Amino acid sequence: MLGLGKRLLPHPALSLLLAVVWCLLTNSLTVGTLVMAVILGLVVPALTAPYWPHRPSTPKLFRLTSYIILVIWDIVVANARVAFIVLFRSNASMRSEWLVIPLELKTPEAITILAGTITLTPGTVSADLADDGRCLLVHALDSADPAADVRDIKERYERRLKEIFE
Amino acid sequence: MIWDVLMTIALVLGAIFALVGAIGLVKLDTPMKRLHAPTKASTMGVGSLLLASIIQAFALGDGSLREVLIMAFLFVTAPISAHLISKVNMHRENTREAPPPPPGSGTWAVYDTNEADVGDPGQHG
Numbered sequence: 001m002l003g004l005g006k007r008l009l010p011h012p013a014l015s016l017l018l019a020v021v022w023c024l025l026t027n028s029l030t031v032g033t034l035v036m037a038v039i040l041g042l043v044v045p046a047l048t049a050p051y052w053p054h055r056p057s058t059p060k061l062f063r064l065t066s067y068i069i070l071v072i073w074d075i076v077v078a079n080a081r082v083a084f085i086v087l088f089r090s091n092a093s094m095r096s097e098w099l100v101i102p103l104e105l106k107t108p109e110a111i112t113i114l115a116g117t118i119t120l121t122p123g124t125v126s127a128d129l130a131d132d133g134r135c136l137l138v139h140a141l142d143s144a145d146p147a148a149d150v151r152d153i154k155e156r157y158e159r160r161l162k163e164i165f166e
Numbered sequence: 167m168i169w170d171v172l173m174t175i176a177l178v179l180g181a182i183f184a185l186v187g188a189i190g191l192v193k194l195d196t197p198m199k200r201l202h203a204p205t206k207a208s209t210m211g212v213g214s215l216l217l218a219s220i221i222q223a224f225a226l227g228d229g230s231l232r233e234v235l236i237m238a239f240l241f242v243t244a245p246i247s248a249h250l251i252s253k254v255n256m257h258r259e260n261t262r263e264a265p266p267p268p269p270g271s272g273t274w275a276v277y278d279t280n281e282a283d284v285g286d287p288g289q290h291g
Binding site: 021024025027075076079082083086087091094096098100102115116119120121122123124125126127128129130131132134135137139141 | 182183186189190193194195196198199201202203205206209210213230231232234235241242244245248249252253255256262263265266268269270272273274275276278
């Protein structure tokens with residue numbers, strides 16, 4: 001039974017995502033749309049399963065949703081802060097710094113989301129990954145205390161992503 | 167009426183953040199600092215404009231959530247271009263200060279090049 005379920009739904013999260021994206025694309029919620037969404041959610045993951053030999057573990061959806069809300073809130077707050085810095089501070093007084101963030105995350109999906117989160121929150125851009133994948137290089141526009149900012153990113157985002165993906 | 171007000175606020179907010187992003191591009195002085203400016207325009211700027219679009223669609227009675235999809239695609243793709251631009255900056259040593267090496271024996275992925283690939287690409291035409 002478990003084997004059949006795995007063959008029908010090799011990537012449950014991907015199936016759900018495809019169905020939701022289809023409903024949003026057609027911009028309607030009728031029976032026809034839903035049927036098509038379910039068909040897409042079943043067929044596409046099954047057809048592409050050979051290209052995904054390593055089955056990524058399904059993220060915990062509730063935690064992922066609360067993480068997305070947290071990130072959106074942080075984006076709004078950081079936007080206001082960086083807009084203030086850009087408009088009212090001189091270039092010389094900005095303490096732009098490189099931050100090196102040692103990673104505890106191991107899965108590529110989680111590291112990708114962490115790097116994306118860091119770039120989307122204004123004021124920090126993730127620049128590069130160490131060749132062994134254990135560190136992330138981040139450029140900060142204005143950082144008074146680089147060590148505190150590294151701790152903040154680890155505490156706020158990495159810890160949550162570790163709970164979601166690992 | 168209340169919808170019009172909300173929509174106007176969202177529109178003006180989006181325009182302001184897009185403007186601040188553009189000002190940042192002009193004002194900031196190093197390539198790495200300049201990278202920070204467009205993240206504002208692409209998150210809050212476009213986000214507010216899309217929010218205005220959603221509000222307007224619901225106010226007119228034909229609800230539309232397609233804008234959420236635009237936002238999602240933007241959020242997925244924007245970091246990738248920023249990441250590539252900063253990699254190019256590091257590769258061309260176009261940064262004011264060289265980034266500190268990672269702890270341990272490794273190096274950053276940009277500098278992890280094969281011996282055979284090092285050299286002046288211009289010489290090969």
